Structures are given as C-alpha cells and as structure tokens.
Amino acid sequence: MTTYPDPALLHPGSIPPDIHQRNALIAQAMAAMPEWWEIGAPAFRQQQRQGAGVFPPVVFSERAHTRTIDGPSGPLRLREFLPAQGQARGVYLHMHGGGWVIGGADMQDTMLLALADHAQVVVLSVHYRLAPEHPYPAAPDDCEAAALWLLDHCSQLYGCDQLLIGGESAGAHLSAVTLLRLRQRLGVCPFAGANFNFGLFDMALTPSARAFGDERLFLRTIDMVQFRDAFLAGDQNLRDPDISPLYGDLQNLCPALFTIGTRDALLDDSLFMHARWLAAGNAGQLDVYPGAPHVFFRLGDEHGRSSMTQQIQFICRQLKSAASTSGDHK
Numbered sequence: 001m002t003t004y005p006d007p008a009l010l011h012p013g014s015i016p017p018d019i020h021q022r023n024a025l026i027a028q029a030m031a032a033m034p035e036w037w038e039i040g041a042p043a044f045r046q047q048q049r050q051g052a053g054v055f056p057p058v059v060f061s062e063r064a065h066t067r068t069i070d071g072p073s074g075p076l077r078l079r080e081f082l083p084a085q086g087q088a089r090g091v092y093l094h095m096h097g098g099g100w101v102i103g104g105a106d107m108q109d110t111m112l113l114a115l116a117d118h119a120q121v122v123v124l125s126v127h128y129r130l131a132p133e134h135p136y137p138a139a140p141d142d143c144e145a146a147a148l149w150l151l152d153h154c155s156q157l158y159g160c161d162q163l164l165i166g167g168e169s170a171g172a173h174l175s176a177v178t179l180l181r182l183r184q185r186l187g188v189c190p191f192a193g194a195n196f197n198f199g200l201f202d203m204a205l206t207p208s209a210r211a212f213g214d215e216r217l218f219l220r221t222i223d224m225v226q227f228r229d230a231f232l233a234g235d236q237n238l239r240d241p242d243i244s245p246l247y248g249d250l251q252n253l254c255p256a257l258f259t260i261g262t263r264d265a266l267l268d269d270s271l272f273m274h275a276r277w278l279a280a281g282n283a284g285q286l287d288v289y290p291g292a293p294h295v296f297f298r299l300g301d302e303h304g305r306s307s308m309t310q311q312i313q314f315i316c317r318q319l320k321s322a323a324s325t326s327g328d329h330k
Helices: 017-030 041-049 109-119 138-158 170-186 207-211 221-232 267-279 302-328
Strands: 065-071 074-081 090-095 121-126 163-168 193-197 256-261 284-289
Touching: 065 138, 074 109, 074 138, 090 109, 090 138, 090 170, 090 302, 109 121, 109 302, 121 138, 138 163, 138 170, 163 170, 163 302, 170 193, 193 302, 207 221, 207 267, 256 267, 256 302, 267 284, 284 302
Parallel strands: 090 121, 090 163, 163 193, 193 256, 256 284
Antiparallel strands: 065 074, 074 121
C-alpha cells in the first residue's frame, strides 16, 4: 500500500485552534523542566518515571513478563506481552524512544498492550543499553541481538513465524538500523512490516530538525544535538547508514508505516525516509497529523487515537499479507 499526504495537511492553516492552544500549554509546562544534560541522565530518568513534566506517572501492567536472553554484553531483557485472547498471529519487536538516553521498555505498557490485544500479536520490547553510559554501538547491537534471537525462537515459543518491527523516535531509528543490519547479515528482510513513529533517520539533522528552534514542544533542535552527541560519544561519520539509515541501501525491505505530526522537529525525517523507501521499491504509507508534536499519541487526543488505529490496522494488514504469501509457497 502506498499513500501520499494531501499537501494541505502540511500547511500551518490546517492546524485547528484547539491544537495550537494545546501545544502552547505543553511548551509552557515543559519550560520549567530541568535539562537532562544539566542534572544528569540517571536523575532525569528517575523524574520521568515519577511523572515529572507533562506526562502522568508511568503505568506498569501486571500482564507484562520479563524474558532474559543472551546479549552482546551479558543478559538482555525483553518486556513481553501476550495477546489477551487466542493464538498470537505474529510477534512485534519494539524499540522504545527517549533519544537513546532516557525512556525504557517498561514505560509504554498501555500502548503495547493495545497493540498486543487488538492486533493479536506478542509484543517484545527491548531493554537496550542507554547512553551516555553505553554509547554507540551498544543500543543497535542489543536490538540486533534481540532480532536474531527472535528469528531462532519465534516458532518454538509463540507458535508463529510472522515478525514485525517498530518503535518511536530513537526506537524508530533503531528499528531501521536493525532492518538494515539483518538484511546485510542474512541477505533477506525477515520482517513482514515496519512501524516507524516520528523517527530520527539523519544524524546530520534534516532541515526541519535544524530549523525547529527553542520552543519546548517535547523535542527541540538542542535536544536532538544533545541526544545525538551522548549516543555517538565521539567523532563519527554522520552519514554512515548504521548511524543514519536515511543514507542506507533501502532495497528489498518490508512495507512500512511512517507516522509524523507537522509540529514535530523530525517532520522531514519521515518525509525524506518515506520517499527513499518508495524509491527503493518498497511499499510505504505516510500518515501526517496537522499540528501534532513529537510523541503526540501519548496525549490521548483524537490524533493519538487515530494513529493507534492506523498502526493496528497496518500490523493486521501485513500479517494477513504475509500469511497469504506463505500459503502460496506451501
């Protein structure tokens, strides 16, 4: 499936007044929050878990299980959710957001449960190592290890072999890097679909990222620079596809859903990556939400509900397509 956004969606005039007002309130509320690089990543992570800023306290689901596998530097934890009813139709490998510095696999249980139950998939979220304590390539190595483990154990543990991958922000970046690594290692793409939510795909920063400025609407230009520098921790080729997947060979990858809001500093990342995805011969869907900021579907508004519906439908569609293709080869 390939869709293109209506150009009117990208025009500032398409943003409803109530969304403008909400964004202003978000920026005002975040203005008093400390900068993570000033108080230190561990202290900021603790505040985030306690519900500091504009987000409510984190809800930890009793349905979550922890599965521990062998990782590149020792035990690697996966947060596991099984669908509430019925046999799983596939497995969704999830990478959380947070600029490779904050966030965690256990900090979006409500969203992951919705995917597990409504798409009837097992969800595995990777507790990858965080920067600055563990800079590149720690996080990509952990995500690659989780994907390879899943390929070997999916059928035995979950009774299915259809895989999807996805994440938010830095998690979308890590998902894309993992796809490229596995395609290079295996010669094929083992995933039926990729779900990229407001990802950063160019570490050199796209025009929208550079021009966003200082409005504290979850993600500013300075935030991206600070996160990037903590993640890379030294001189790197910013156009290395293992760092900036926008510059990679994107041929022979799976269908992808790109989700982005027009008040997100990473708008161009999704627009550019979607265009390159299509140019490489892959199927791609681009969903654009007027006025929506970074991580918008955590706000619980109409945009967020619509986005979750689109993600669930995309996952179901790809599982159905993969099952049909698999049946044709039997």
